[in-house]
Amino acid sequence: MQRIGDAPGIRRLLISAAVILTAIFLLLPLVAIFSQALSKGVGIFWTNVSDAYTLHAIFLTLGVAVLTIPICLVFGVALAWLVTRFAFPGRRLLQTMIDIPFAVSPVVAGLIYLLLYGRNGWVGGWLDTHDIQLMFAWPGILMVTVFVTCPFIARELIPLMQAQGSREEEAAVTLGAGGFTTFRRITLPNIRWALLYGVILTNARAVGEFGAVSVVSGAIRGKTNTLPLNVQQLYQDYNTVGAFSSAALLALIALFTLAAKAGLEWHASRREAIA
Amino acid sequence: MSIRLDNIGKHFGATRALEPVNLNIHEGELVGLLGPSGSGKTTLLRIIAGLENPDRTGTRTPARILFGQRDVTHVHVRDRRIGFVFQHYALFRHMSVFDNVAFGLTVMPRRSRPSRGEIRARVFRLLEMVKLEHLAHRYPAQLSGGQQQRVSLARALAVEPDVLLLDEPFGALDAKVRQELRRWLRHLHEELNFTSVFVTHDQEEALELSDRVVVMSDGRIEQIDTPETLYRTPKNRFVFEFLGDVNHLEGQVHNGVLTCGDARLAVDLPDGTEELLLRPHEVRLAEQPSADCHLPVTVTSVSPIGAEVRVELEADWLAKPWLATVRHADFERLNLHRGERLFAHTRQWHRFADETAPAQTAPRAA
Numbered sequence: 001m002q003r004i005g006d007a008p009g010i011r012r013l014l015i016s017a018a019v020i021l022t023a024i025f026l027l028l029p030l031v032a033i034f035s036q037a038l039s040k041g042v043g044i045f046w047t048n049v050s051d052a053y054t055l056h057a058i059f060l061t062l063g064v065a066v067l068t069i070p071i072c073l074v075f076g077v078a079l080a081w082l083v084t085r086f087a088f089p090g091r092r093l094l095q096t097m098i099d100i101p102f103a104v105s106p107v108v109a110g111l112i113y114l115l116l117y118g119r120n121g122w123v124g125g126w127l128d129t130h131d132i133q134l135m136f137a138w139p140g141i142l143m144v145t146v147f148v149t150c151p152f153i154a155r156e157l158i159p160l161m162q163a164q165g166s167r168e169e170e171a172a173v174t175l176g177a178g179g180f181t182t183f184r185r186i187t188l189p190n191i192r193w194a195l196l197y198g199v200i201l202t203n204a205r206a207v208g209e210f211g212a213v214s215v216v217s218g219a220i221r222g223k224t225n226t227l228p229l230n231v232q233q234l235y236q237d238y239n240t241v242g243a244f245s246s247a248a249l250l251a252l253i254a255l256f257t258l259a260a261k262a263g264l265e266w267h268a269s270r271r272e273a274i275a
Numbered sequence: 276m277s278i279r280l281d282n283i284g285k286h287f288g289a290t291r292a293l294e295p296v297n298l299n300i301h302e303g304e305l306v307g308l309l310g311p312s313g314s315g316k317t318t319l320l321r322i323i324a325g326l327e328n329p330d331r332t333g334t335r336t337p338a339r340i341l342f343g344q345r346d347v348t349h350v351h352v353r354d355r356r357i358g359f360v361f362q363h364y365a366l367f368r369h370m371s372v373f374d375n376v377a378f379g380l381t382v383m384p385r386r387s388r389p390s391r392g393e394i395r396a397r398v399f400r401l402l403e404m405v406k407l408e409h410l411a412h413r414y415p416a417q418l419s420g421g422q423q424q425r426v427s428l429a430r431a432l433a434v435e436p437d438v439l440l441l442d443e444p445f446g447a448l449d450a451k452v453r454q455e456l457r458r459w460l461r462h463l464h465e466e467l468n469f470t471s472v473f474v475t476h477d478q479e480e481a482l483e484l485s486d487r488v489v490v491m492s493d494g495r496i497e498q499i500d501t502p503e504t505l506y507r508t509p510k511n512r513f514v515f516e517f518l519g520d521v522n523h524l525e526g527q528v529h530n531g532v533l534t535c536g537d538a539r540l541a542v543d544l545p546d547g548t549e550e551l552l553l554r555p556h557e558v559r560l561a562e563q564p565s566a567d568c569h570l571p572v573t574v575t576s577v578s579p580i581g582a583e584v585r586v587e588l589e590a591d592w593l594a595k596p597w598l599a600t601v602r603h604a605d606f607e608r609l610n611l612h613r614g615e616r617l618f619a620h621t622r623q624w625h626r627f628a629d630e631t632a633p634a635q636t637a638p639r640a641a
Contacts, residue, residue: 167365170326171427173352174359175379175434185382189369 033251036244048245053221057230058249060138064226065206068145072202075146076153077195081187083154084161085169095158098151106148110215113144136218141226144212149205153198160194193268197261204257208250276437276470277302281339283329285318292318293494295332300472302343305464307481308474310491311517316474317442319491323472324359324440325352342437358431360441364423366415372426373411376401379434401429404463421452428460432467441473445480457484478518482506490514509634512627515552522558522597524570524624525550536592540621541567543637551624558599559620560586560609570619572597577611579603586611588619 117124117134134140172182210228217224235243284295293315300306308316321327329338340348376398402408405425445453475481481488482502490497498510509515526535528549533540572588583600626635
């Protein structure tokens with residue numbers, strides 16, 4: 001007996017299509033990045049990477065990511081908790097609003113922040129009189145990065161927490177556990193894999209964000225230039241190898257993130273097999 | 276610990292889940308809350324636990340929950356000293372059986388928390404009691420439903436609660452395990468003598484297990500009585516119908532004879548439309564009608580499993596098929612089989628003037 005949709009011909013066709021498309025659209029560009037970056041030899045690649053401006057860009061990019069993650073973590077957990085554990089008017093609206101950063105183009109997001117917090121903006125004017133500069137400085141970059149990445153963790157948690165329900169937490173409370181104990185010993189262990197997964201996605205996006213950051217950063221070399229912006233700048237300066245060296249760094253971070261994600265998934269599936 | 280509820284009602288938004296009710300549960304009693312789904316029984320249980328708050332009422336008759344002499348109306352769940360067994364057990368899935376049972380002890384404030392060794396000893400004593408000490412290191416997902424239920428009971432009892440509350444404790448288990456766990460809970464209750472309240476929609480379970488049963492429907496308490504009283508003298512039609520299978524006979528009474536199609540039954544009732552109710556064991560089957568009783572029926576199914584044979588009967592004059600229980604001896608004597616045409620006789624019937632009126636029972640010589 002043959003199962004529906006399992007004809008050998010179709011299977012071969014689909015598998016080869018998947019392999020070929022993956023190779024053309026994903027693998028080839030990745031190989032190209034590294035071959036371009038290393039086209040003049042490892043020495044040149046190293047000089048490019050250890051360039052003072054590039055080093056600063058690396059530092060800024062990773063710094064912003066490191067600050068973004070805890071903010072998104074607190075925001076995501078709080079939001080998921082609110083949406084899945086409480087019934088209140090506007091809950092559905094809130095759940096839809098979480099997706100705004102996904103729906104809006106990052107460039108538009110950047111522009112909105114510029115309009116609000118820029119020197120001539122609504123809030124920016126007041127901030128300016130108090131000598132606080134957000135736009136064209138690292139706090140601005142952090143703000144738009146948080147905007148762009150804030151749905152990831154909440155998105156991961158909400159379906160999971162909805163499926164798990166609040167029975168275990170109720171059980172913990174009937175046994176005398178306080179709010180924080182319940183969160184630490186019951187809620188957190190149940191969501192930790194989804195949470196880590198959300199953090200990985202957040203990190204990937206925070207490091208790679210270009211559109212929103214390019215609007216608010218001003219791309220001042222050695223000051224507000226992030227790694228993605230650096231790639232573009234170097235490329236426009238006809239420094240192809242330099243651009244690709246920075247791009248290779250970004251790609252490396254991405255690969256590392258993907259490996260972490262795959263490792264987590266492997267771990268989670270193994271855990272399920274045991275349980 | 277006795278439980279007393281005064282004027283406890285509950286609305287969820289605009290829907291009324293529970294009309295203000297009063298209820299007294301004595302110390303050491305095992306009380307079943309019985310009702311169809313949506314009758315408010317789980318809401319009532321969760322209010323006793325403190326997982327839901329009762330509606331605020333006017334100042335004259337405030338909503339009050341007393342455990343013994345202690346007013347717990349405004350006491351948080353975690354300080355009420357209750358044990359709660361959830362419908363689907365709600366075991367902590369990431370913890371072993373041992374850690375699940377130990378949880379309540381490990382979250383106690385440091386001053387009153389038992390030592391590590393003491394916790395270990397207590398947990399194993401409880402696991403021994405529920406006969407699961409050999410599974411202490413398993414995870415909930417590796418246990419059967421019945422085992423999970425026992426773990427959740429041990430977990431609830433670990434903190435030595437004043438009252439034990441159980442929400443459909445055996446609902447998700449198969450018939451055999453359920454029977455066994457029921458007997459076991461009854462024993463445990465007699466041994467430890469705590470006050471317990473459990474919710475069920477299974478009449479048999481409620482009647483078998485409880486000292487007293489609270490029958491609920493539509494957010495109201497219909498009757499509170501011992502199982503026997505409840506079954507023998509139901510207060511109203513709802514209770515009667517809910518407590519077992521019921522056969523209906525509706526027709527016109529004229530000159531002491533109730534007629535419905537070609538069915539006739541002599542009754543001692545005034546003229547008018549009447550509806551009579553019969554339990555399956557109040558129906559007798561014979562090959563011939565009698566002078567007082569002419570109820571022709573056809574056998575549509577026969578189920579010989581159990582102490583009695585269950586026979587389903589249909590007829591043109593019946594809106595819904597009847598159910599009759601027949602002794603195995605009679606079953607063989609009558610040679611009952613599907614498609615056979617027989618006559619039903621009534622040993623006894625019941626009648627309710629309206630929804631809230633008590634039963635009027637008329638025995639008849641069959």
